[in-house]
Amino acid sequence: MIEGLVQRLLFANEAFYAAFAMRDYAAMKALWSAKDPVFCLHPGWPLLAGQEAVLRSWKDILSAPQASPIQMTAPVAQVIEGSGLVICYERIPNAVLAASNLFRLEEGEWRLFHHQAGPCQMPPEEVLDEEEPPSLQ
Amino acid sequence: MIEGLVQRLLFANEAFYAAFAMRDYAAMKALWSAKDPVFCLHPGWPLLAGQEAVLRSWKDILSAPQASPIQMTAPVAQVIEGSGLVICYERIPNAVLAASNLFRLEEGEWRLFHHQAGPCQMPPEEVLDEEEPPSLQ
Numbered sequence: 001m002i003e004g005l006v007q008r009l010l011f012a013n014e015a016f017y018a019a020f021a022m023r024d025y026a027a028m029k030a031l032w033s034a035k036d037p038v039f040c041l042h043p044g045w046p047l048l049a050g051q052e053a054v055l056r057s058w059k060d061i062l063s064a065p066q067a068s069p070i071q072m073t074a075p076v077a078q079v080i081e082g083s084g085l086v087i088c089y090e091r092i093p094n095a096v097l098a099a100s101n102l103f104r105l106e107e108g109e110w111r112l113f114h115h116q117a118g119p120c121q122m123p124p125e126e127v128l129d130e131e132e133p134p135s136l137q
Numbered sequence: 138m139i140e141g142l143v144q145r146l147l148f149a150n151e152a153f154y155a156a157f158a159m160r161d162y163a164a165m166k167a168l169w170s171a172k173d174p175v176f177c178l179h180p181g182w183p184l185l186a187g188q189e190a191v192l193r194s195w196k197d198i199l200s201a202p203q204a205s206p207i208q209m210t211a212p213v214a215q216v217i218e219g220s221g222l223v224i225c226y227e228r229i230p231n232a233v234l235a236a237s238n239l240f241r242l243e244e245g246e247w248r249l250f251h252h253q254a255g256p257c258q259m260p261p262e263e264v265l266d267e268e269e270p271p272s273l274q
Binding site for chain 1 (some may be wrong): 157218224234251253
């Protein structure tokens with residue numbers, strides 16, 4: 001039961017980064033919890049609280065002409081107290097970020113309710129070695 | 138019931154920053170969950186997973202001679218799916234960080250199981266205006 005939940009949690013986290021990489025706002029919106037509270041801490045930004053502010057930020061980010069490619073790597077997933085926590089690295093051109101993604105179950109599906117990402121100047125070697133970093137398109 | 142839990146969550150978060158500011162490792166250790174998994178993403182660091190790695194990092198940070206003063210401000214606390222999430226700002230000399238602190242209840246007390254902090258170059262004005270920033274001692 002828990003194993004299946006963890007696999008689906010990793011899958012939801014993959015879907016989040018797929019929506020990000022594909023700049024697919026509809027998919028991104030569907031991945032976020034339909035219930036408040038939701039929160040988001042983009043790198044360097046002030047806290048965004050509430051669905052409207054969080055989804056508007058994703059709409060802006062995904063439609064920006066200078067949107068960077070992004071590659072998620074080394075996810076660690078845990079179901080703790082009914083929430084799903086995934087910690088992973090985000091590789092973007094010339095930088096690595098570390099991210100925490102928090103999910104809750106809604107109608108049997110993991111949905112995001114908090115995301116924080118920030119620069120990781122000391123990533124583990126395996127994160128850097130794993131594959132070629134994404135290139136600017 | 139929930140209201141009391143949120144108040145105690147804010148109190149646990151205050152205690153975390155008090156332990157940090159006082160460089161009190163025993164108090165810091167007592168605030169962390171006694172059960173794995175626990176995680177920590179210090180600014181720029183790779184992920185620390187497990188009690189041993191997380192507590193060792195705090196021991197090192199709190200005993201460092203160049204330890205910076207830290208001031209927590211503008212906490213937002215929510216109990217979601219049995220976990221306690223506090224998002225707040227950390228003011229250190231010449232910078233503001235944004236942090237996510239995740240707690241779970243253990244024997245009726247909120248205990249940390251994940252902390253992430255990263256630089257916030259665009260903090261809300263009220264965070265900058267609230268009080269004097271901490272000065273180096």
